[in-house]
Amino acid sequence: MAQLNWTYVSDTGRKYTVGIYHGPKTGHLLVYCNLRVVIIDFNVLESKTYPLFLDDELCELTIEKKDNQFRYGFDINRKADTPRNRIRKKVEKKHWRQTLLFFGAMGICVAVFTAFFLHFGARQNSQKREALLAGFGQETTAHIDELAPTEEGTLIRFSFVADGKVKEAELAYPSDTPIVLDNGMPLNTADEFRLRYVINRPEIW
Structure with a gap:
């Protein structure tokens, strides 16, 4: 029987331990979270995904069958339309906007300084040329x-x-x-x- 567990720590600092027991021959599945049973399923002999909310975060427990063997995974779903993901997208969009503004301001500063030094260099060369011609x-x-x-x-x-x-x-x-x-x-x-x-x-x- 396969036995695995994962640890997830929420933004509030709360710790979750998610574990599974899965019989690869019988297909019997038990999923627990912090020693509390949250999912029981039978005859799980093919690939399957189970959603699981921890606080307001949507997590997914995946069972993948490949080459007559089972692989198990525990991931955060950041694409589904959930309140948490909507907030996350707003924050990411804000960060992208701030990043673009920062690099835009940097680009303007570089352009201004470059133009200043080019103008200053051209002026210096012109003054040097005029001095040589005069002397x-x-x-x-x-x-x-x-x-x-x-x-x-x-x-x-x-x-x-x-x-x-x-x-x-x-x-x-x-x-x-x-x-x-x-x-x-x-x-x-x-x-x-x-x-x-x-x-x-x-x-x-």
């Missing part, structure tokens, strides 16, 4: 080689002579409208303009 800059004439349209606007490709060598560079213009100069004329290929670059570092202009 070590040299003017030259640049030549417009191509005005290439892009999805974002226009890519201005130009070249200039620095340190005795021809350097090529490009500048993105974030608009597809024609580029109008201060004299009212549109910018065209082969136009020239004055460019200031850093001596020995012509990539900075």
Whole structure:
């Protein structure tokens, strides 16, 4: 005869000992809880499940027949529509909402700090570039080689002579409208303009 028992402790701290006696040949079944008989059944020779409420928690005692042998289990049913499970779902939903709000707030904070540091870094680089151009800059004439349209606007490709060598560079213009100069004329290929670059570092202009 199979004899097993399980211990369940409720949220209130109350302890329950659930045990079974089951005859695999006769099928006679006895289930007790804290030494009190709660279920008696006969001819249990196939898989079967017995519901059992401990406080307001729905538990299930399962008898599973497999390969001519019986296996026994004791589990909490967290999916059935019971008052306890409804409360549990509300609490879980609240926790999920709090978790989402927490990570949402964290994401916003990370985005704000990232934007701040990117802006700060860009500003620092711009100030460094301006200082280099002011202290070590040299003017030259640049030549417009191509005005290439892009999805974002226009890519201005130009070249200039620095340190005795021809350097090529490009500048993105974030608009597809024609580029109008201060004299009212549109910018065209082969136009020239004055460019200031850093001596020995012509990539900075």
